[in-house]
Amino acid sequence: MDLPVWQALRSELRPLGLEIVTVALDTRGAEAAGPWIDAAKPEHPSLIDAAHSLDALLGITNVPMGVWIDEDGVLVRPAETAFAPRTRGFGEMKLPDAAPQRLKDMLAEAAKIRVEPDEYAAALRDWVAHGKQSRFALAPDEVVRRSAARPLEASRAAASFELGQHLHRSGHVEAARPFFREAHRLQPDNWTYKREAWSLVDPLQGPTEHYDSDWLADIRRIGAENYYPKLEL
Amino acid sequence: MILDRLDPTEAEVAQATGWTLKPEGACKAEVCVPLQPSARPAPGRVDVRVLAEKLGMALVEDRARGQWALGPESGRRALTTAVLPEISLPDRHGHSFPLGSLRGTKVFMCAWASW
Numbered sequence: 001m002d003l004p005v006w007q008a009l010r011s012e013l014r015p016l017g018l019e020i021v022t023v024a025l026d027t028r029g030a031e032a033a034g035p036w037i038d039a040a041k042p043e044h045p046s047l048i049d050a051a052h053s054l055d056a057l058l059g060i061t062n063v064p065m066g067v068w069i070d071e072d073g074v075l076v077r078p079a080e081t082a083f084a085p086r087t088r089g090f091g092e093m094k095l096p097d098a099a100p101q102r103l104k105d106m107l108a109e110a111a112k113i114r115v116e117p118d119e120y121a122a123a124l125r126d127w128v129a130h131g132k133q134s135r136f137a138l139a140p141d142e143v144v145r146r147s148a149a150r151p152l153e154a155s156r157a158a159a160s161f162e163l164g165q166h167l168h169r170s171g172h173v174e175a176a177r178p179f180f181r182e183a184h185r186l187q188p189d190n191w192t193y194k195r196e197a198w199s200l201v202d203p204l205q206g207p208t209e210h211y212d213s214d215w216l217a218d219i220r221r222i223g224a225e226n227y228y229p230k231l232e233l
Numbered sequence: 234m235i236l237d238r239l240d241p242t243e244a245e246v247a248q249a250t251g252w253t254l255k256p257e258g259a260c261k262a263e264v265c266v267p268l269q270p271s272a273r274p275a276p277g278r279v280d281v282r283v284l285a286e287k288l289g290m291a292l293v294e295d296r297a298r299g300q301w302a303l304g305p306e307s308g309r310r311a312l313t314t315a316v317l318p319e320i321s322l323p324d325r326h327g328h329s330f331p332l333g334s335l336r337g338t339k340v341f342m343c344a345w346a347s348w
Contacts, residue, residue, distance in 0.1 A: 019339070064344060155306070
């Protein structure tokens with residue numbers, strides 16, 4: 001989890017005028033996200049979006065993704081992959097020999113995921129230092145232009161996912177699944193829709209009889225290097 | 234936006250979608266889209282079928298339970314405007330935090346998940 005890293009960056013940049021807000025996209029709300037938040041002891045607003053409302057409002061399709069908001073409440077960068085300034089990448093993580101083979105396979109794929117933490121953090125620091133003069137602060141028209149394309153299928157996927165979540169939270173777990181499956185079909189590149197639904201059945205997001213795909217199969221299908229789009233700073 | 238009727242109040246629509254009904258039509262920040270009179274079936278209420286058609290919002294039905302979900306506007310980009318909509322979310326103790334309270338400060342907002 002990136003929360004401790006964001007807290008460290010917040011300690012560095014808060015005196016320079018930046019506030020960090022983290023938002024957990026978790027259908028199971030505080031039950032799922034709360035222990036991670038408690039462990040990180042964040043000093044910044046650490047919020048929970050159980051309805052995944054930011055997905056539709058901002059065009060978030062994976063995590064971590066972030067936006068930059070200026071002093072007037074205007075976005076200066078749209079939703080994009082927000083790499084935490086990690087001290088180590090996925091490839092440096094080690095599992096015990098006795099770990100399940102599936103976990104080892106997942107970690108092997110995760111190690112191939114492209115991450116660009118230094119570039120992203122450097123851009124953020126530049127914006128904090130230079131504000132509107134930063135070359136990373138975009139004009140409003142450019143922010144809108146760079147936000148994700150939204151065809152009608154994406155709107156239908158969002159509505160299907162929201163209905164699925166609503167049903168799940170209301171205890172209609174079986175009734176929720178066709179709506180989750182429909183969201184996956186309509187917007188297959190939305191990882192938040194898929195990973196959330198998979199994890200509600202299996203924390204390892206493995207294959208089940210309820211869904212046509214799983215994390216390992218999907219990332220192998222697209223190629224791990226394409227899991228996050230290349231940063232366009 | 235989850236609906237148990239197809240004519241929610243204007244306030245409910247505004248809070249969930251960021252679109253407010255004004256005399257000139259449905260508006261979000263500086264963008265306004267004209268609406269026909271049938272969009273307002275009663276004072277203070279919105280016919281979401283008309284709104285959905287005009288703004289390209291999907292309306293998905295759960296017939297078994299008599300409820301719907303209204304998707305976001307479509308046809309262009311995820312953002313209609315660079316102005317951040319009003320967003321208020323709870324912390325882990327359930328206390329609501331309005332992002333608007335951070336006006337005057339640069340903000341980096343990052344989405345993550347436990348899964």
